[in-house]
Amino acid sequence: MSERSLSMKPMAPVTIIPTAKALLALIRNPLDALPPSIFSEPFVFSKTAGSIKIYLSDPALIHETLVTNADALGKGDQVRRALGPALGTGLLTADGAHWKWQRQSVASAFRPSSLKELQPAMLGAARNARDRLLEHTHQPVDIGHEMMKTTFDIIVETMMSGGHGIDVGRVERSITDYLSPSGWNFALSVVGAPQWTPYPGRRRAMKAVEFLRSSLTTVLEKRRRNNCGSEDLVSMLISAADPETGREMTDVEIIDNLMTFITAGHETTALGLAWTFDLLARHPECEARVIDEIEEVTQGNDVMAHHVPDLHYTKQVFSEAMRLYPPAPVITRTALKDFTMGDFLVPEGTVIFVPIYAVHHHASIWNEPETFDPDRFLPEAAKSRHRYAYMPFGAGPRVCIGNAFAMTEAVIILAVILQKLRFRTIDKTPQPIMRVTLRPRTSLQMQVVPA
Template sequence: MSQITAPAPVFSTVPAAAGMPVLGVLPRFARDPLNFLLDAALRYGPVVRLDLASRSTYLVSHPEGVKHVLQDNNRNYRKGYDQAKPLMGEGLVTSEGEFWRSQRRLIQPSFSRQNLSEYAKVMVSATLDRLPHWEALASQRQPVNFGEEMMRLTQTIIVRTMFSDDVGDQADALGKAFDQTLEHLNQVLFSPHPIFEKLPTPANRRHEQALRFLDEFIYRLIEKRRQSGVDNGDLLSRLLLARDPETGEGMPDRQIRDELMTIFLAGHETTANALAWTFYLLARHPLVEFRLLDEIQQVVGNRPPSVEDLPAMSYGAMVFSEALRLYPPAWMFARHAIEEDVIQGYPIPAGTMIFLSPYVTHHHPDYWENPEAFDPERFSEAQSAQRPRYAYYPFGGGPRQCIGNHFAQMEAQLLMTIILQHFRVELVDGIKVKPTPIATLQPRPGVFVYLEKRQ
C-alpha cells in the first residue's frame, strides 16, 4: 500500500522562523533547543519552517499534524537514523519499509503480556537486590545522584532480561561496554559531520573496543544457545525462537545481534531518565507523593509488587504519565518526507526533514491548561478522553510506536512502588536541575537526593 494522495495546499508557503543570513536559526536552536522550538510553535503556528544553515526543516507541533506524519500517511515518512546503523545495524529503530514490517511481526510476540509478566519478575528481583546498597547510603545521609542509580538499575534489568543468567562474571564488563556504546550514540546523533566518528580519538577507540567486546559476547552466546536449544525465557530465547507468521522463517544471527543492541540502546537510558524526573517531581510535590503512597499501601501493603497489582494502581500510572508529559525522554525525533505532501494545509516538499517534538506539543497551552504545572489528574479517564490522541505521545505513535512502551511503563511503576515502600526521597538543597536535550532529555547536573529509610 502506498502513501495517501496529498490534497491541494490551502497555503502557498509555510511560515518561517526569523533567522540570521547563512546560518538561519541554527545558533538559537543550538543554544537552547527546547525553548527555541516551543517559542517557534507558539509564534508561528502548527507548521513552521526552520532554516538550519543550508538545510530547511519543518517543525510540526499540532496533534493533527503529528497524527498525519506518524499514522495517517506514515509510509511517506522514513525515520532516517543512518548515523545509528553502525551500532544498531538493521534493528527496529533504524530499518525501513517491508524489512521493518517483517521484523516487527517477528519481534512483537517477545513483548506479549505473558512475556512481560516474566520480565516483571526480573525487574522486581533486581530492584530488591539494590535495597541494601540504598539503605547504606541512607544510613550515612550521603547525597545520591538518583539518575545514576536508576541508570545502574535499569541497566541490570535490561541485561538480565536479555540474557538471564548467562552473563556470569562478565556483567560489569558488559555494562561498561554498553555504556560506552550509549555515550558514542549520544555523540553521533549530534555530531556536526560524520568524519568526526572516524577520527582516531581516544573516545572513538574506546567505543570500537567496546563494540568488539559486545559483538563477540553476543555472537558467542547466540551460538551457545542455538547448540543447546534451551529456552531460558529471556529476550534472547524469544528472538531465537521467533518465526515470521507469514513465511515461517526465523532471524539470522546478525539480525538478532542488531535487535539486542537496539533494545538496550533505545530502552535503557530513556527509562532511567524518566524515573529520575519522576522522583524529582514527587520530591517537589509531597501531596502527590502522599496520595501515591496511600495507593501503594492499599493495593500492595509491604510485600513486593507484581505485575498483577498494576491495574489497581491507576494513580501511579497517572503520576508517571504526567512526568513523561513534562519531561519526555524522546524530546524530539525526525522524519523525512519521501514525496511531497500537505500537512494541515501547508505544502511539504519531497525530501524535507520534519521535526516532531513531544516536548513542544506536551508544553503547548492550546492542548494543556497551565502546561508547566505538575498535575497527574490530567491523565484521569475523564480528562484523557477530552484530548486529541496526539497531544501526548512520549512513545511516538502509529505503526512505528515504540515496541517497548508497555515494558517501560511496567518497569517504571514496579520500581517506583518498591522505592517508595522503602524510602522517602528528599532533594538536596541549592542544586538547580535543568532539562538538557541530548539524545534523551537529561536532568543536569543531576537529581541529587537524600534517601531516608521508612519505618
C-alpha cells in the same frame, strides 16, 4: 487548539535560522535548536543550510503525518547517522519491509500475556534496588545511575535470560560515551558532511560501540553453543524467518536488535524514573498521595504483580513526569515520497521533526504547562485531550513496542522503592539536555531517607 488554526496555507511562512547558530545549538543541546515558536504555534517551517524542515506540535497534524502518512516516511539520514553505528538496521532504525518482519518477529514478547510472565523479574530487580539503596540511608546517591542499573537488570533478565555476566557499569558508561557527542552527528548531517567526518568524542564513541557489540556477540555465541531452552528475545531472533523469503537473521542483524532492545529498553525508563523521583521530592503533597495509595493497595504487604493495575495515581505521576521530561524528546522522519498534510504538499526528501518535548509543553494544549500536576492524567481529563497531545512513546506503526513493558516496570519500581524509602533533593534540578534521550545535564544526586 481549534481545528481552524490547523489549516495550512500552501505558502506557509518560513523561519530562517542562521546555519552557524543552528549548528552551535545542535552541538550544545538540540532542544535549544528547536524554533522557539514551536512551543506556541501548531507548526513551523524553518530553513537551515538551504533546506526546509518542518516542525509539528499540533496533535491533528502529528496524527496526519505519523499515522495516516506513515508509509510515506522513513527514519532518514539524521537517525541513521546518530544511531546506525550502534544499532545497525535493527528494529528502531530500519525502514520498510526490513522493519516490518523484525517487528512481527518480536511482537509476541510484548503481548499482555507475555508481559505478565515478566513481572516477577521486574519485582525482583526492584527489590534488589530498594535493598541496595537502603544500605545508603542518609547518604547521597546518583538516582539516574541507580535507575539505570535497575532497569538494565530487568531488560537483561527478561529479554536475555540473565545475559550471562554482562558488565552493567561498563555498559552504562559506554552508552553515555556513545551518546555524548550525538549533537555533533545531528549538526554534521544538517550540513551534509560525510559520515567519516571527525568530531570531538568520536573515537571514544566508536570504542564504546565496539565494547557493547562484542559483549552481545559473546551472549549470542554462548546461546548458540548451549541452547538453554529459554523462550526469550534471543531465541525469538535466532528462530525468526522473513515471511516473504524464509531468510533467517544473520548474526549481525541479531546483534543489531539486541543492541536496540538493550539500549532503548532500559535507558528511557531509567531517565523517566530519575526525573519522577526528583519531581516527587519537590512536591511532597503528590509524594504523600503515592505513598498512601501504595499503603492502601498493598495493605502493608510486599508489592506484588496483582497490585499493579490498582496503582492508578502512581501511574499518573510517572505519566506526568514523562510529560515534563519525555525520555525520547524528538522524533525525526524524512519524506520518502510527496504527501499531503493539511492543504500543504510535503515534497520527497523533507525532514520532519515531531518535538515531543514541545508538544508536552505547548501553551495551547496544556494549562500552566510547566506545573507538575499528575491529575492531568485522571481518566476524564485524559479523555478530553487529543490522542496525540501526549505521546511519550511516539505514534503510528513505529510507536514504541516496549510501551506497556515500560509502564509496568516503572510502576513496580516506584511502588517497591517508595514503600520503604524516600529521596530528598540536594541541589537545584539540573537542566534537561538532549543526547538522543533526555538526560539531566549534571548527575541527579539525591539523599536516601528511610520511610
